[in-house]
Amino acid sequence: xPYGEMKKVLEVFFPRTRHAPQGNGFYKHVFIIHFGKRKxxxxxxxxxxxxxxxxTTYKQLRKRAGKKANRNFAKIYWxxxxxxxxxxxxxxxxxxxxxxxxxxxxxxxxxxxxxxANIMKVDRTFKIVDAERR
Ligand SMILES: Nc1ncnc2c1ncn2[C@@H]1O[C@H](COP(=O)(O)OP(=O)(O)O)[C@@H](O)[C@H]1O
Ligand SMILES: [Mg+2]
Numbered sequence: 001x002p003y004g005e006m007k008k009v010l011e012v013f014f015p016r017t018r019h020a021p022q023g024n025g026f027y028k029h030v031f032i033i034h035f036g037k038r039k040x041x042x043x044x045x046x047x048x049x050x051x052x053x054x055x056t057t058y059k060q061l062r063k064r065a066g067k068k069a070n071r072n073f074a075k076i077y078w079x080x081x082x083x084x085x086x087x088x089x090x091x092x093x094x095x096x097x098x099x100x101x102x103x104x105x106x107x108x109x110x111x112x113x114x115x116x117a118n119i120m121k122v123d124r125t126f127k128i129v130d131a132e133r134r
Pocket of ligand 1: 020021024029030040086087088090093117118120
């Protein structure tokens with residue numbers, strides 16, 4: 001996947017684009033883009049499947065958990081092809097209490113893979129940015 005080239009293309013439309021500082025996960029590359037005063041996470045999968053799976057997980061969570069979904073999982077605005085757009089989160093140390101809270105939420109609604117790398121601070125609260133279904 002030509003991630004470097006993709007970054008250049010994104011920079012044309014969003015001049016301050018950069019790679020997410022924690023780098024990239026195994027499946028996705030994350031580009032932080034600036035949209036006016038807002039920051040967004042544009043995630044690019046290696047394959048279509050990587051993105052579709054994430055979006056399905058998120059949609060199911062919305063169905064099952066209702067309002068609690070967006071309180072605990074960073075909102076995904078949109079997905080198409082190899083890309084999805086998600087609320088920006090900051091990578092800061094995850095307090096044990098928050099980790100436990102999100103793990104309980106995850107267990108209740110069938111999410112797995114709740115490692116710290118998948119938890120970020122969105123606005124003022126810690127939220128899950130990436131999870132798989134059990
Ligand atoms: N919404 C986000 N805002 C900012 N950075 C993010 C966001 N989502 C993910 N990241 C960063 O990118 C990394 C990889 O993203 P992730 O969705 O976990 O992909 P993967 O499926 O490859 O694990 C995360 O560990 C995190 O550091
Ligand atoms: Mg991840």
